[in-house]
Amino acid sequence: MTPTVSVLMVSYRTCELAIRALSALEKATAAAHEMVIVDNASGDGSAEAIAAAFPAATVEALPDNIGFGRAMNHGARHASGEWLLLVNPDTEPVGDVVGALLAYASAHPEHGIYTGRTLHPDGTDDLRSCLALPTLRQYVSFALGLSTLGRRVRWLGPLLNPEELPGYDRTTPRAVPAVSGCLMLIRRDLFTALGGFTPDYFMYSEDVDLCARAHALGAQPVLVPEAALRHLGGAASGGTSPRKIEMLLRGKCTYLRLRWSPGRAALGRALLAAGVGLRAGIAALLRRNSPWRPVWRARRAWLAGWPAP
Template sequence: MTPAEPMTPAVSVVMVTYQTRELTRRALTGLLGTPSAVPYEVIVVDNASTDGSAEAIRAEFPAVRVVRLARNVGFGRAVNVGAERAHGRWVLLVNPDTEPVGDVIAELVRFASANPEHGIYTGRTLRPDGTDDGHSVFGLPGLWSYACFAVGLSTLFRRSRLVNPEELPGLSRSTAATVPAVSGCLLLVERALFAELGGFAPEYFMYSEDIDLCVRAARRGARPALVPTARLLHVGGGASTSGGKRVMVLRGKVTYLRSHWSVPRAAAGRALLATGVAARAAGARLTGRAGYWREVWHRRAEWLAGWPPPEHLPAVRLVTPHPTDAPTT
């Protein structure tokens, strides 16, 4: 089944793109070319790309609704724009650097319909060789996990449940399970729940917004779930350099600490993160390897501040709406 006629979709697929024209075209070709047992619509939110992404998508995929933003407002706020225009019972987030393996939409919806108490769902994200990349589910950060990062244990012993709890190395990805948090790369959520939560928290430009959403949903009784039969091939890293990506990841982590931890605990968490980055930067200087850590350390004032709070953010503005963005009635 191809994207549904207006007003009939069960699922609204929301894809955010920024300077990823070819990746997005490939992702949409794979998604729309894979028959689904569930009616769905596709909404692409373009974060002010300058590579012609919006124009190319509109020309090549007329069934896709394209929303073009006047400036890059980050992943979470762009998703919120797409979700506001969704008609499905479910909102499904899919990254533009992915390709479906089978009917990923139907697999998620079948599980969610049979297990509605979870509220939020993900599948498995795979490397090109078909193995699980381990990045679709997460444990929640804590002082212990940050202490292990600070002294390097989580890097040296990545397969250890004890010292690398955030990556959930002991969790079987082949069995359905309740998990602490899921990745926004592949995330199915009831639209009503997403709206009740206010969508993604606007202060997260990128990274940790998905963990924040899961924590807030859990307070309302949700139990995020892994659905092993729903699979995506994940190319990864389509829009970030190594050093720049790590800076953004750390800004997301610090924003999460600011949002969810007490002031003393958050200060301890930042100190442990800084210690871990400093140690890696020193190691990079000595060995000449992984030089991006030196860049991350040099930019520590930037990421230790986290992302700006909501009151400092500019308003979200759309480029003059295109007919395909007009809400259906």
């Protein structure tokens, strides 16, 4: 029997989380599905443990860690479902997230790409399941430190922190510019037409890139509020460590290199550097141990973006 949806997951040293997330998804949904898990060279027995826990699943153990998007592309090659559901291992479904997404997608197939709400452990929305496409306005706000203020002062969020779309009503279905790869349902034929994730990215911004290219093919990503996951966040990339911030910035700079004109991309990178320098400088003046200080010292590496594969 051909599954309706192929659940795709990439694991890197997140064995216990992956098994828990997949078990919860299986228990919560009645939809015909298959599971495809790609292990990014964890080297800790993760692939074997996941395969033992889910004998019917396809588990591919890669010899090297190739990052999120490239590993998802590997997983998609094993998928046979009409729909691909991308989900992170550090998540927990709230109800039947698979069924909720499939029900909306079946009724509104024209969107092509769907997400739900990703929640903090306390149940509040973490504002990370959907986001804006990059703009100079976003980067000016970051360079001046205003995005941090917009994150802390709720009513200023829509003006000063546009990247996270804090003014969006997440209680009703609505079109969004881009969705996170943490929770993404996409038609398999659309994923194939896009060539999957652009392989230039190791981690971060590959989902924004995919959505930007999907818009060009007529897709319109949409938020489905009935579908929700609790999201721990950063389990495979170091939480809010300097390493994770550098990876986020590398992803952003890769997007600028690939999707913006050279002059506009150079301005975008300069604004990102200014924002990091501002935060590092303030931390140094206050003698605070801030992750922005080592990120600033590493700016030459992340400003170059991810190296081409």
